[in-house]
Amino acid sequence: xxxxxxxxxxxxxxxxxxLGTGKIPLPKMKQVIEAAGTQVVTVALRRVDFDQPEExxxxxxxxxxxIMPNTSGARTAAEAIRLxxxxxxxxxxxWVKIEVIPDQKYLLPDNFETLKATEQxxxxxxxxxxYMSPDLIVAKSLEAVGAAAVMPLGAPIGTNRxxxxxxxxxxxxxxxxxxxIVDAGIGRPSHAAEAMEMGxxxxxxxxxxxxxxxxVAMALAFRLAVESGRIAYxxxxxxxTSYARASSPLTGFLD
Amino acid sequence: MICVKVNGRQExxxxxxxxxxxxxxxxxxxxxVVVQLxxxxxxxxxLSETTLNEGxxxxxxxxxxxG
Numbered sequence: 001x002x003x004x005x006x007x008x009x010x011x012x013x014x015x016x017x018x019l020g021t022g023k024i025p026l027p028k029m030k031q032v033i034e035a036a037g038t039q040v041v042t043v044a045l046r047r048v049d050f051d052q053p054e055e056x057x058x059x060x061x062x063x064x065x066x067i068m069p070n071t072s073g074a075r076t077a078a079e080a081i082r083l084x085x086x087x088x089x090x091x092x093x094x095w096v097k098i099e100v101i102p103d104q105k106y107l108l109p110d111n112f113e114t115l116k117a118t119e120q121x122x123x124x125x126x127x128x129x130x131y132m133s134p135d136l137i138v139a140k141s142l143e144a145v146g147a148a149a150v151m152p153l154g155a156p157i158g159t160n161r162x163x164x165x166x167x168x169x170x171x172x173x174x175x176x177x178x179x180x181i182v183d184a185g186i187g188r189p190s191h192a193a194e195a196m197e198m199g200x201x202x203x204x205x206x207x208x209x210x211x212x213x214x215x216v217a218m219a220l221a222f223r224l225a226v227e228s229g230r231i232a233y234x235x236x237x238x239x240x241t242s243y244a245r246a247s248s249p250l251t252g253f254l255d
Numbered sequence: 256m257i258c259v260k261v262n263g264r265q266e267x268x269x270x271x272x273x274x275x276x277x278x279x280x281x282x283x284x285x286x287x288v289v290v291q292l293x294x295x296x297x298x299x300x301x302l303s304e305t306t307l308n309e310g311x312x313x314x315x316x317x318x319x320x321x322g
Contacts, residue, residue: 020322044321047262047314048281048288056287057318070321086316089289089296157322184322206322 004234006201008179009095009127009148011066015039016196017226018068018181019219020206021057028215029060036209036219040066040202042097044073045087058092067092068129075102077116084121096121097151099131107157111138115145122146131183134168136175143178150176151183151204154195158207160187163194173199189225196229197237257309268307275303278315288317 005012019038033041041061069087074080077100084096100113109131115138118128127148132138134152142150152169155161162185173180179201186192187208195203205222212218256267274297278285290297291314297305
């Protein structure tokens with residue numbers, strides 16, 4: 001098979017499994033990232049706690065990985081823009097995952113504020129990947145203002161419930177030209193494979209790997225699922241039919 | 256002495272104290288943090304020449320795990 005690379009911004013990426021680093025213990029980080037085969041990892045920004053000195057997460061992320069800071073904590077476009085600029089000053093490149101979340105119960109993103117923040121940050125030279133509720137019109141608008149990828153949620157963050165928004169994500173995949181990365185809600189390798197079979201460009205995972213009993217083994221399981229789903233998508237999957245179609249010849253020497 | 260708010264906490268610091276001096280007093284590696292002084296991002300190359308003034312608000316942030 002020729003190299004199947006994903007182009008985002010100025011980068012060509014071989015691994016279609018993006019990994020969130022939340023809740024992964026630092027000593028395990030490198031192993032998990034390597035087992036997942038991940039090239040894109042997300043990180044968050046927080047105030048330094050002077051009373052609890054801790055090690056630096058960047059020391060635990062393999063060289064060469066693309067670091068994608070998120071804007072978690074932002075409730076408005078203005079806050080997301082501010083966080084993105086602070087993150088870029090941190091010296092990890094110009095990728096940013098925009099998430100604007102005013103709702104604490106379901107952690108659903110505010111698509112309108114996300115669009116505003118994306119438009120501004122693209123002008124400011126960022127490679128913007130936008131976390132969104134799956135809505136075609138918003139996805140097309142994000143594309144129009146220069147988002148490098150759209151990231152519809154499969155189900156609310158951390159719920160592990162799979163592709164509850166499947167029909168809407170399908171439409172976005174069909175209609176958008178920018179990569180569609182399913183972010184949030186994927187709890188099992190089979191969910192990730194399903195997203196890739198549908199034609200998603202990549203998936204972004206965190207909780208399902210980070211909170212597994214054996215997160216290194218789970219990272220590998222997801223890696224295989226993502227690769228498997230992607231290969232199946234490229235191979236062209238068969239349609240479904242209502243009635244049986246024999247796969248063995250029925251020619252009758254028994255007649 | 257001057258009073259400065261550092262990550263939401265009042266601190267008393269000597270006059271002409273630089274941000275770089277404050278970071279090293281907190282045992283922080285400047286290359287791992289981003290500093291905002293009164294909501295302005297301060298470029299790392301300027302940390303050792305930026306002095307703090309009475310009433311300044313300083314935010315020191317870093318990356319950590321997130322999805």
